[in-house]
Amino acid sequence: MTRRFDLWATLTDPLIRQNPVTLQILGICxxxxxxxxxxxxxxxxxxxxxxxxxxxxxxxVIRRHIPDTIRLIVQIVIIASLVIVIDQVLQAYxxxxxxxxSVFVGLITTNCLVLGRTEAYARYHPPHHAMVxxxxxxxxxxxxxxxxxxxxxxxxxxxxLGQPVxxxxxxxxxFTPLSxxxxxxxxxxxxxxxxxxxxxxxxEQAEPPQSAELVRKEPGE
Amino acid sequence: xxxxxxxPLRRLMAxxxxxxxxxxxxxxxxxxxxxxxxxxxxxxxxxxxxxxxxAEEQARIAALVRGVPGMADLLEQSGGALSSVVIDLARGRAxxxxxxxxxxAALADAANWSAIExxxxxxxxxxxxxxxxxxLLREDDRISLALLPxxxxxxxxxxxxxxxxxxxxxxxxxxxxxxxxxxxxLGARIEEPAWQASWPGTLIRDGEGTVRFAVARGSASGVxxxxxxxxxxxxxxxxxxxxxxxxxxxxxxxFIAAVQRGEF
Numbered sequence: 464m465t466r467r468f469d470l471w472a473t474l475t476d477p478l479i480r481q482n483p484v485t486l487q488i489l490g491i492c493x494x495x496x497x498x499x500x501x502x503x504x505x506x507x508x509x510x511x512x513x514x515x516x517x518x519x520x521x522x523x524v525i526r527r528h529i530p531d532t533i534r535l536i537v538q539i540v541i542i543a544s545l546v547i548v549i550d551q552v553l554q555a556y557x558x559x560x561x562x563x564x565s566v567f568v569g570l571i572t573t574n575c576l577v578l579g580r581t582e583a584y585a586r587y588h589p590p591h592h593a594m595v596x597x598x599x600x601x602x603x604x605x606x607x608x609x610x611x612x613x614x615x616x617x618x619x620x621x622x623x624l625g626q627p628v629x630x631x632x633x634x635x636x637x638f639t640p641l642s643x644x645x646x647x648x649x650x651x652x653x654x655x656x657x658x659x660x661x662x663x664x665x666x667e668q669a670e671p672p673q674s675a676e677l678v679r680k681e682p683g684e
Numbered sequence: 685x686x687x688x689x690x691x692p693l694r695r696l697m698a699x700x701x702x703x704x705x706x707x708x709x710x711x712x713x714x715x716x717x718x719x720x721x722x723x724x725x726x727x728x729x730x731x732x733x734x735x736x737x738x739a740e741e742q743a744r745i746a747a748l749v750r751g752v753p754g755m756a757d758l759l760e761q762s763g764g765a766l767s768s769v770v771i772d773l774a775r776g777r778a779x780x781x782x783x784x785x786x787x788x789a790a791l792a793d794a795a796n797w798s799a800i801e802x803x804x805x806x807x808x809x810x811x812x813x814x815x816x817x818x819x820l821l822r823e824d825d826r827i828s829l830a831l832l833p834x835x836x837x838x839x840x841x842x843x844x845x846x847x848x849x850x851x852x853x854x855x856x857x858x859x860x861x862x863x864x865x866x867x868x869x870l871g872a873r874i875e876e877p878a879w880q881a882s883w884p885g886t887l888i889r890d891g892e893g894t895v896r897f898a899v900a901r902g903s904a905s906g907v908x909x910x911x912x913x914x915x916x917x918x919x920x921x922x923x924x925x926x927x928x929x930x931x932x933x934x935x936x937x938x939f940i941a942a943v944q945r946g947e948f
Contacts, residue, residue: 525714528697530707537714544718548725555732558740566868 473596477603479665483576484607485658486668490576493567494608495650501624504612505605506560510549510568512601515577518542519585519597526586538581543572576604611653619644737863741846744860745819745831748848752829752857752884766819766831774798776938777947779815787817806929808837808922818939820948827851827943832936833862836926839918841865843874843926849888853940856886856897871919882911888931895932899924 483489490511497507521541522529529537550568553561561568571577580600585593616622618641621629630636643649662669699706749766770787772779782790790796797811819831828851835844844863849856861875873879887907890896896908899920904911912920929935942948 525710528701528706528710530701530710532702533707533711537710540714540718544722547722551725551729551733555729555736558736 470592470595473592474599474602477596477599478606479603479661480668482603482607482661483579483600484604484654485661487579488658489579490574490604491654493570493574494604494611494654495647497564497567498608498612498615498650499619499645500563500616501609501612502560503563504608506553506557507564507567508601508605508608510553510564511571511574511576512598512605514542514545514549514571515580515597515601515604516594517545518577519581519593520590521545522581523585523588523590523593529586534586535578535582538578539572542577542581546571576600607654607657610657611650614653615644615649619649741862744862745846748831748846748858748860749821749829752848766821768817768819770815770817771939773812773814773816773935774938776936776940776942782815784817787815790815800934804929804934806925806932807835808925809835809929812934816936818936823851827853827948829857830943832930834926834930834935836922836929838864838866838922839871839916840867843919843922845923845926847927847930849940853943854888856883856888859883866916866919870913871916873913873916874919874923879911879913886910888927895928897924897927897931 477483479485481487484491484494493507493511497503518538518541522538546569549571550561553564553568580597584596588596613623616624617628621627621631621636621638621640629638632639641649696705696709701707701710745766768784770779770782770784771777791813796814798814799811800809816833818833820827821829830849830851830853832847832849833844834847835842837843842863843861843866845859845861847856848858848860859880861880864872864874866872866874882904885907886897886904886909888895888897890908898909900909900912901917901920902912902914931937931940
C-alpha cells in the first residue's frame, strides 16, 4: 500500500510542487520557443515526455553497468538516439508540426530536464520507479507548456488549437489580437507570472533572499 | 563446451564498472544498439518521408503557379495541368528516351551526371544531372510560364527551389523553396512569402545576356536584385550563386536560349 502511495507521489509531485519548469527552471529554452500555439506546445510536450520516460527506463535498466567515467556520454547517446527516432517519426507522420517545431525537437537532446532526471534519478532507481518519475516530470513540463501555449494562442490569435474562440475585431467581433503574445518575450512574461503565482500560493518554494550559498547547483540552459 | 563461450561475456559483465574492458564493452554495446535503432527507424520511415516531400513539392508548385497573377486562369484553360518535360541540359532540348516517369531511374545512374568544373561551380554542387524535369505552361503554342527546379549549397545544407520565369525567360514570376536547412528565424526566412514577394518582376539577365541576378545586401536596388534578409548574408549569397549557376550556361542557359529562339 505504501509502495503504491509512493508511486502516486512520485508521479504527481512534479506537476506543481516540484515542477521542473517553474521550480527548477529547467527546459526553459524550448518551453519559450514552441509555445506560440497549443498544437506545437502539445507535440513538443508529448515528444519530450516520451523521450524522457523511455530514456529513464533504458538508463535505469543498465544503471548497474554504466561506468562512472563515461556515464554522461552513455546517457546522451541513448537520449540522442531516442530524439532522432522521434524526430523521424514526426517528419513522417506530422510533417506540418515537425516543420513548426523545426530544430527544437532535435534540441530535446540537450534539454537539461532530460539529462537532469536520468542523472539525478534514473541512475539510482529501478526501471518502473524511474519511468514513473520521468513520466511525472514530463507531465509537469507538459502542463506548463500547454498552459502557456494556450494563453499565447488565445491572446495572440484569438484561437485555441486553430479553432476561433474570441471573435476577432477584423471579423466584426470585439477582440484585437495582442501580437506581442506571439513574440518570444511574452513567453518570459507568462512564465514569470506563473512562477510568481505558484510561489505566492506555495510560499515554501520561494527562495530566501540573499541565499547565494544555498542556490542549488543545477545545470543551466 | 558452451561454458567457455558464454562465460567470457558473463565475466566481462561481472567486472568492476571502472575497469577498462568493461568501459569499452559498455561504450561499444550502447553505440551499436543505438546505431541499429536509429538506422532502422530511418530506413523504415524514409519512404513515408519521401512521399511527404513529393506531395509538398507538388503543393508548392501549385501554389507558385496560383501566386503568379493571371496564371490561375491560364491554368484553367489548359485543363488545370502543367506540361512536364525532361530536358537535356547541355543541348537545351527535350531529352530523347527519358520521360518524367523514367527520370528517377536515369538519375540513379552515375553516367547521367556531369562533374562541374570548380571554377564554374557557383552553386557548390560538384556535379549536376544531365537531365532536368521542367514544368511549362503554354498559351497558344507560346510558353507563358516555365518552372525550373534549381538547387545549391546553402549555409547549412542543400537548398532546393523552383524558379518561375515568364514567357520571355528573363522575368522572374515567382519562387518556391521546396527544401532547405537554413538557420530558423534567419536564413530559414527564404521560405516565407514576405521575402519571396520581392522576386516577381526581377530580371535575370541584362541586355547583353550576362546573368546579373543577385540577392541584395539590404533592400533591392535595381531591376536585377531582390531584397536581402538581415542576418542571413551567407544564405543570400548562396541563393545568388545558385540562381546564377542555374540560369547560366552550365545550367538552363541552353534551354532558355532555345525557348527564346522559339524552338519549344
